[in-house]
Structure formats: C-alpha cells, structure tokens
Amino acid sequence: MTSANTSQNILDLQGITKDYLLGKTKVSALRGVDLSVAAGEFTVVTGPSGSGKTTLLNIIGCLDRATSGSYKLDGEEVGNRDFDALAEVRNRKIGFIFQNFNLIPVLNVAENIEFPCVVRRGGEGKAALRQRVEALAEAVGLKPYLHHRPDELSGGQRQRVAIARALITEPKLVLADEPTANLDSSTSEQIIDLMLRLNRENGVTFLFSTHDPRVVSHARRALHIQDGKMLQGEFRGAAPHAHAQAS
Template sequence: MITLKNIEKVYRTSSIETLALTNINLDIRAGEFISIMGPSGCGKSTLMNLMGLLDAPSQGSVEIGGQAVTHYRDKELAQLRNQKIGFIFQSFHLINDLSVLDNVEIPLLYRKGDATGASRRELARQALERVGLSNRIKHFPNQLSGGQKQRVAIARAIVGRPDIILADEPTGNLDSGMGNEIMAILQQLNTDGSTIVMVTHDESMAKKTHRLVRLFDGSMVGDSSIGQGALSMETGIGRVFPSEEQSTL
C-alpha cells in the first residue's frame, strides 16, 4: 500500500544543510496498522509528510497503492491525497466557525464528480455515526471536549473512504481513558479494512498496533511485529510485549 525505497530527505538553507531522513526502506501492506516511534527530532513527522505526499524526498521513491508518485505534479498529488489518504492530527485542526457536520464535509468539497450537497452531508453524517457523534452534528468545535474533537477529526479523515489513514499523535492531547477510546475507534477502522500509520510517543498505544517501526537520528533502527517482540532502540534486543485483545466500539 505504501512503499518507500532508499529515501533521503535533506533540508537546505543558504548556510546549513540538515539530514532529516537517510536510507529509509519501508513497505506497508494493505490492512496493516503500523506505529512509528522515536525521540523528538528523529524524523517521524518528516516520514509522515512523505507518506502523505505533503513533501517530496531529496532522493529515493515513494509508491502509493503501487503508483510511483515521486514525479507527480502538485495537482496530481493533491488529487491522489484527496482520494487515497485521510489525515488525523494531534491538534485536531477543526474550523471553529463551522459546525461539526460542516467540518467533516470539507474533504468532499474538493472531490471532482461528487454530487449534490445533500449527498455530501449524508456521507458526513454516516462518518460521524461511525465515531459515535451523530448527536453532535450541529455543535461547534468549541462546544466539544478534546476527545469529541478528535472523533470529529477522525470522521473528517474517513468521510471520503480513503484506503490509508495517517495519524500524527492522535492521542497526544488526551487523557488515558479518552486515548484508549480513540485507539478503539482506530482499531475498528483497521478491522474494517483501513491501512493505518500512526506516529506516537506512547508505548502503551503502540502495543495496540500490529507492527512497530522505530526511528533514531533519521534512520530506521527497528521494524518488528508487536506480537513477536519489538526491537529496543537503545540496545537492539528484542522485547516481548504482552498480547492484547483488540478493543471494539
């Protein structure tokens, strides 16, 4: 579903060059739920931006659904993002002046060929129902709790029925109880067929995914199945995580 080959990302200014990612080779299969961990500044957000076609590698290639996209034009990348990828952010990124329903409908406004406003609103209602917020469609973001805002953000990410969901610290601004509820929603979406890549600092949340990729100083230092023990970034020694039953809504 997502393939990164020999990825290098360099940020340059007139006086300095910063190597953000180097020698990244990663293949994420359809239906996987991947977590990415590492210390601040290790390249997690840069890697997520490359997967989400928000940035381009300095070297190497990116494939989405078998399509090599490295040389796509901006308009082609935007269209592919809109059709294939849903984004969930730590800070929600909701528009306070719009209702919950209007916020969720936004991605559909940029889709060519999508029909009437009524059909878009029905899809938005269905997405909100999936995350348990059908009774909040007329509310505004400032009338919601943090967990409810994240549910709206998830509904917005899935309203276009993308194949891939990219979640950047989706539980980072939530308490543990609400974080577990959000993870249960993501697990259910994955069970329903979505491929999910999640950046997190929370080891307990990473344990709920299928596979853990660790980054350090822009390099991959671990890639292993959670059930078989994830690699310790510091020592490279396998650690066995206890198995956990998937939560449901």
C-alpha cells in the same frame, strides 16, 4: 519489513532521504528509509522527538517531497510528481488525523466532516454526501453533535470529528501524527479503541507516528526510527509496555 506480496501494498518506500538547509548547513532528516505497508495494516512508527517521524509522514502524505528515493502509493510512483499533482493524490487517496485536530472553527461537526469532499468537488450529490456524513458520525459516536461547533466539544470529541473527516473520502491510507498527544489517558484509550475497531471492521489502513507507549502497545506492527533511519526489527501484535518502550 516488506510484505511478501508487494502487489497488495498500499505503500512502498525505497531509499527515501530528506535534506534541509539550516543556514548553510545541510541537515539530513531522513537517511535512506525503506517501508512497506499492506492493505488493512495498523502500523505504528515510533521514535523520539527529532527522529524523523513527522518528516516521514509529511512525505507519505504528499505534504512534502523526498530529496531522493522511490515512493509508490497504491502501486503508483508519486514521489516524482509536482506539488499540484501531489495535492490531487493527497485528496483522492490519503486521510489525515492531526494531534491538534485542525478543525475549522466556524463550521459545525457535519460541515467539518464533509469538507474534504466539498473541496474535491466530485459528482456526489448533497443528500448522498450528508447521508455518508451521518453514518460516519454515528460510527465514531458523534451523531448527537452534528450541529455543534468545535469549541463546544471536548478534546476527545474533536479527535473523533478528525477521524470521521479523514474517512469521508474513503482513502487508501489514513495517516495519524501523534493522534493522542493532546488527550488524557482515558480519552486516548477510547480513541485508540475506535481506530482499532475501524481497522478491524472496515479494513481501514492506518499508519501512525507516535512516541506514546499506549499507542505502541496496541499496534499490530511497530517500527522504530532514530536519527532519520529505520532500525532493523519490528514486533507484531499487542506488545507489553516495556517492550513498546524498548523497541
């Protein structure tokens, strides 16, 4: 599971646990997860609902903190940082794609895409930023829709906006939590193909959580989590449908 050259890993998790209190009862959502992702990978974490997929992505995305364990992102230990420091890491190094798109309804496509950079308040000028927005919109097939608001777009188009928004900060890692859950099969295939192309042509590193066998079948690397534990074994390359379900 761990890449041979850890110096090239974007992500290294060792012994990650996450416990919650449900009333007075301790619930262990993650139980000693190890995971390494190298730069340029297209990796899927599969598992049934309640297996710990979303909890794992929330920790990797610096939206939550592990109870114990080591988390290194781009060679830096980030698991022991406070939430303000995690927010800075999240804004600089991580892009997100959500199953519900999470677009801002009052902003148009261009404004939604550039929003993470506006929040970051970097030194980039407006003209340069808008040029990058237009280039990304063209890359995801949305150039004619820059001035449309989310309620004027289809589900697939909204997810394309979310993908462009995730890439605008040029992150080290893009996380996708069930990115096809609210899309029909045809649109899902288009979105998967788009992300594969961005991975192949631009070297974007993707890590997905999903229980959708269509996504799993396209993964170059797939791992399985169950009851908060990462199971031994993985497969690489596009897998047959039956293999995807069994893994």
